Amino acid sequence: MVPVYRYVLDTSAILARKMNISSPEYVTTQSVMNEIRLGKIARLTDYSSGILAVMEPKPESVERVRMAASRTGDLAELSPTDIDVVALALDLNIGLISDDYAIQNVSRFLGIGTSGADLKEIGKEITWKYRCTGCGKVYARDVGNCSVCGHSLKRAVKSYKIVK
Numbered sequence: 458m459v460p461v462y463r464y465v466l467d468t469s470a471i472l473a474r475k476m477n478i479s480s481p482e483y484v485t486t487q488s489v490m491n492e493i494r495l496g497k498i499a500r501l502t503d504y505s506s507g508i509l510a511v512m513e514p515k516p517e518s519v520e521r522v523r524m525a526a527s528r529t530g531d532l533a534e535l536s537p538t539d540i541d542v543v544a545l546a547l548d549l550n551i552g553l554i555s556d557d558y559a560i561q562n563v564s565r566f567l568g569i570g571t572s573g574a575d576l577k578e579i580g581k582e583i584t585w586k587y588r589c590t591g592c593g594k595v596y597a598r599d600v601g602n603c604s605v606c607g608h609s610l611k612r613a614v615k616s617y618k619i620v621k
């Protein structure tokens with residue numbers, strides 16, 4: 458049976474959404490899986506590795522997303538992982554589930570349907586960190602702009618736990 462994917466999931470969607478990620482509708486990228494692996498609950502990683510389909514976007518789609526993001530002004534807000542998930546949605550011509558505003562914005566520009574991951578809805582607590590889009594310095598809180606180089610900060614998952 459050939460799986461029919463309907464949505465690409467980004468990191469926030471996998472960690473936050475109250476949904477059955479074992480659904481054959483969902484696919485994600487290796488870079489997202491690597492990001493989750495950095496989290497504190499390896500169990501979820503092992504669990505997701507077994508059941509969630511992983512595909513890589515085509516390099517030309519990655520380039521197309523970069524160009525689109527540069528046009529919409531979102532490029533500085535997007536990590537390589539973010540760009541991967543948008544590029545995969547483009548490749549497969551399917552929707553994308555993400556809570557990231559920059560991802561949603563550039564997806565809309567490219568005609569990709571997006572939906573939020575409903576972060577507040579569920580039994581997973583996420584701790585965020587903030588990484589400078591310029592020099593990469595990591596902050597525990599959103600301090601606005603980097604004190605070293607002045608670039609803006611981008612939110613990233615620091616750790617998460619499942620709440621029963």
Ligand SMILES: [Zn+2]
Binds near residue numbers: 592605606
């Ligand atoms: Zn910086």
